[in-house]
Every structure is written in C-alpha cells, then in structure tokens.
Amino acid sequence: MKETSIQECEECLAPAEAFSTIANETRLSILEALWTAPERPVTFSELRRSVGMRDSAQFNYHLGKLTGHFITKTEGGYDFRHAGKKVVRAVLEGSFNEDPELPSFGISGACTDCGAGLQAAYADEQITIDCTACGRIHSRYSFPPGGLNDRTREEVMDAFNQRVRHLHCLAADGVCPECNGKMETTLRRAEEPDVAATVCVEHRCAQCDHRIHSTAGLKLLDHSDVVTFHRTHGIDLCATPYWEFAWCVSDEHTTILSSDPWSIRVTIPLDDEELRVTMDGDLTVTDVETFPTGTPADSRTTA
Incomplete structure (x- = not known):
C-alpha cells in the first residue's frame, strides 16, 4: 500500500491507526447515532443520550478519539467529516459483516450461444449470470450485500444493471470506482480457451490495483x-x-x-x-x- 500521501500530510492518520480508532463498539455507536440524527450538528448531550452511555467522561474520551478525522466539532455540536461518512456507508454496504447468498433465479434475456433462458445467483458478494442450459457465463461482477436489502429479485437485477454500467463508465473514463485513483485501460487477445471474448479489456487502477475486466461492447x-x-x-x-x-x-x-x-x-x-x-x-x-x-x-x- 502506498504511504506517500500519509508522509506528506502531518495531520493524516496512518492506516493502522485509523482502523484501530474505529475498532470500538462505542465509537461505531457514536457514528451510527450521528448518522441517524434527524438534524446535524448534534450536541454532546444528545449524542450521549442516543448512544446510551451514562458515564460522561468515558463518552467524552471515545468522542475525542473520533474528533478531528472522522467527525468535527462546531459551535452547534458535532458533525461528520468525509471519513466518518465512509465508515458508516461501509457498514451499511455490508461488505465487512455480511455474507448472504441467493440461489439461482430466472431473469430476462436469452443465451447468446444456445438461445436458452438466463439465470442469476448471488454469492461471495458477486452476481453471476449464466445460461440455464449450456452454463455459459454472461456476466459476473461485484455487488455489495447492502444492495440486496429491501429489494425484490427484479429490483436487485435492475440495480445490478445500473451498477455495472456506471462502474464501466467510470473505469473507461479513467476514474477508479473504488478509490478514485487513476484507471488505465489496456487491451489484449484472450488466451484462455473458456473465455468467450477474443479481446479482453482490462481497467486497472494505478493506486489501489482494483481491476475490472469486460468486453469492448460495454463501453x-x-x-x-x-x-x-x-x-x-x-x-x-x-x-x-x-x-x-x-x-x-x-x-x-x-x-x-x-x-x-x-x-x-x-x-x-x-x-x-x-x-x-x-x-x-x-x-x-x-x-x-x-x-x-x-x-x-x-x-x-x-x-
């Protein structure tokens, strides 16, 4: 992992220190209370009441650990900094603490090889679309577990369709959808015999090494x-x-x-x-x- 930006920023936290700061149930509860508050900023007493901690000094200790990097103190109380929102969104996304599965179910479309119907399944935080007859895989991309919440199977597939489109738009435009780093696109001839594409498109982030593979047509x-x-x-x-x-x-x-x-x-x-x-x-x-x-x-x- 690159640490150039950390070395150049005197007030930045090292990755290990940042994770250790939020690896605490009370601090996560504070972030959750701030997230669910009807209005922000939130006063000290309102936050403590939402978290349910009677010990004011202990609560102030944990709040102080978050203040500066994850939350900010204003005249009216406490509000989020960008890093704090990212932590809450990561929890809501479900990638840290959920591992659901959805068995195969039929979806729209027909196999490009044999014309049979298509099906989708969810496992390992990915949605896979394949043929019900010949097994030809038509798509396999990541989809955070939180995207399954409060959605029917049809709504999940609608969301998946839009997600894949936007991921590739960002990647092809040179923006990593994971860290916003610089994404580079390369083409190569497919060498694997089980790959349907003769041209493999790879979008790779120079910063976090996130990679997306696709056909040329998706662009x-x-x-x-x-x-x-x-x-x-x-x-x-x-x-x-x-x-x-x-x-x-x-x-x-x-x-x-x-x-x-x-x-x-x-x-x-x-x-x-x-x-x-x-x-x-x-x-x-x-x-x-x-x-x-x-x-x-x-x-x-x-x-």
Whole structure:
C-alpha cells in the first residue's frame, strides 16, 4: 500500500491507526447515532443520550478519539467529516459483516450461444449470470450485500444493471470506482480457451490495483450514436439490461482490425441495418457507420 500521501500530510492518520480508532463498539455507536440524527450538528448531550452511555467522561474520551478525522466539532455540536461518512456507508454496504447468498433465479434475456433462458445467483458478494442450459457465463461482477436489502429479485437485477454500467463508465473514463485513483485501460487477445471474448479489456487502477475486466461492447452503452441507433429501431438502450445484448457480453460481433496499434470494430445488428463502431486501444470511438445488413466490411457507401 502506498504511504506517500500519509508522509506528506502531518495531520493524516496512518492506516493502522485509523482502523484501530474505529475498532470500538462505542465509537461505531457514536457514528451510527450521528448518522441517524434527524438534524446535524448534534450536541454532546444528545449524542450521549442516543448512544446510551451514562458515564460522561468515558463518552467524552471515545468522542475525542473520533474528533478531528472522522467527525468535527462546531459551535452547534458535532458533525461528520468525509471519513466518518465512509465508515458508516461501509457498514451499511455490508461488505465487512455480511455474507448472504441467493440461489439461482430466472431473469430476462436469452443465451447468446444456445438461445436458452438466463439465470442469476448471488454469492461471495458477486452476481453471476449464466445460461440455464449450456452454463455459459454472461456476466459476473461485484455487488455489495447492502444492495440486496429491501429489494425484490427484479429490483436487485435492475440495480445490478445500473451498477455495472456506471462502474464501466467510470473505469473507461479513467476514474477508479473504488478509490478514485487513476484507471488505465489496456487491451489484449484472450488466451484462455473458456473465455468467450477474443479481446479482453482490462481497467486497472494505478493506486489501489482494483481491476475490472469486460468486453469492448460495454463501453458503448452510453455512446450517443449507439443509443440513437437503438431508439430508431424502437429499443430503449438505457432501460434494457446490458446482458440482453450479445455485443455487450461476448465478442461475437467484435472484430480485431489491428493490434499494433489497437483498432477494433463492434458490429451491432438490428432488423435490416447494422451499426459498425470502431475504437482504438483506449476504447475511444474513432468511427461510426451504418450499413444495410450483409454489406461487405470494406464498403463505405453509407455514413
């Protein structure tokens, strides 16, 4: 783990000290009480009453340990600093203290290989989508346990769809969805025989080493030309789960034009037309063309 920023910041806490500070039931209770307070800042007496600690001196000791890094003291009482909110959100997310599972259940869409139905399951903080017949995996991404709370299975999948879209938008734009560090994108030819993609896209954070792997097509879900092309064919791309599009979950419609430098083309067929989108090694769109279905790849008759 890098500690450059800690060495340069005289008032920052070292990671071990930061975790030891909040590894206390009373201090977590203080953060929870501050979070659930109807209004902030919250006075000392109101916080102590919410936590339920009679010993004022002992409560003040724990409150002092949090003040400065996790919470701040104002004229009106106590309020959160960003680090304090992150702690509470991490608890609510459930990654620290929950490990739920959901058995397989049917979802919308059909297998891009055999046409059978799809199913989803939740385990190890991931949602996996695969085919009910051939077992082909169409998607597998992280989903914090807190995302399961107060949602039906359909609502969970709607949330998962939006989460994956936003994760890849951030990653492709160079922002790590975990730590906000610099994310770099690289392409390589798939070498594993059980991988459906012929082109592997990897987004890697230079700061925390968080990595996201995907097909090239996922980058196009919010591209204006792709959205418009689907709209003209009566499809709301934003409202349709990404796993229902073959060009998002496999490389069936992806062609490698060059690997030095990288140039790839994703072909999106709809009715009697197909949209051909060319991207470079950074997944930047360099060309978009619409053709009648079946037009040879080297034709340039339609803009």
